[in-house]
Amino acid sequence: xxxxxxxxxxxxxxxxxxxxLVNSTVNKLxxxxxxxxxxxxxxxxxxxxxxxxxxxxxxxxxxxYARPYVKGAIIRGIFGQPMDLDLVPVGDSHDLxxxxxxxxxxxxxxxxxxxxxxxxxxxxPKDGWLIWRRFWQGATSAEIAGELSHTAHxxxxxxxILIGRAAAFLGAN
Numbered sequence: 001x002x003x004x005x006x007x008x009x010x011x012x013x014x015x016x017x018x019x020x021l022v023n024s025t026v027n028k029l030x031x032x033x034x035x036x037x038x039x040x041x042x043x044x045x046x047x048x049x050x051x052x053x054x055x056x057x058x059x060x061x062x063x064x065y066a067r068p069y070v071k072g073a074i075i076r077g078i079f080g081q082p083m084d085l086d087l088v089p090v091g092d093s094h095d096l097x098x099x100x101x102x103x104x105x106x107x108x109x110x111x112x113x114x115x116x117x118x119x120x121x122x123x124x125p126k127d128g129w130l131i132w133r134r135f136w137q138g139a140t141s142a143e144i145a146g147e148l149s150h151t152a153h154x155x156x157x158x159x160x161i162l163i164g165r166a167a168a169f170l171g172a173n
Contacts, residue, residue, distance in 0.1 A: 014051045021063055025070050039078045046073025119166050127162055
């Protein structure tokens with residue numbers, strides 16, 4: 001493999017050359033066999049997103065640069081399951097709730113899910129990780145604060161800002 005991605009590479013070549021990176025990530029995440037094909041597709045989407053954002057003059061090898069994109073895409077696409085989750089107001093805060101009565105329009109829920117994924121992809125990595133830990137993994141603000149070396153108050157404030165941005169993003173689309 002080349003030490004960097006050259007301008008001669010196209011998207012198809014990148015997909016072929018770095019498919020082992022996607023497969024190894026799927027293996028490391030212990031994806032169930034019935035979900036493997038979907039996980040590989042999500043990983044390839046992450047790979048292409050990394051390709052689009054990669055600077056060929058960077059001293060960082062493309063595979064190192066692409067790895068978090070691939071892993072994040074698989075986690076959000078396979079383990080995130082945003083179609084089954086919804087952010088709902090609870091008191092002065094927001095929390096996560098399982099949808100009890102599915103939307104009678106599954107197409108609308110699917111589009112909403114895609115918009116939520118698009119919003120998550122638009123976040124800075126730290127913000128995306130915070131939302132993922134809080135809402136998809138159920139970590140407490142104190143746990144996240146310890147992992148980020150911040151206070152629980154900061155985590156709560158940041159979460160509120162991000163949820164406000166999500167509402168604006170989803171409302172605008």
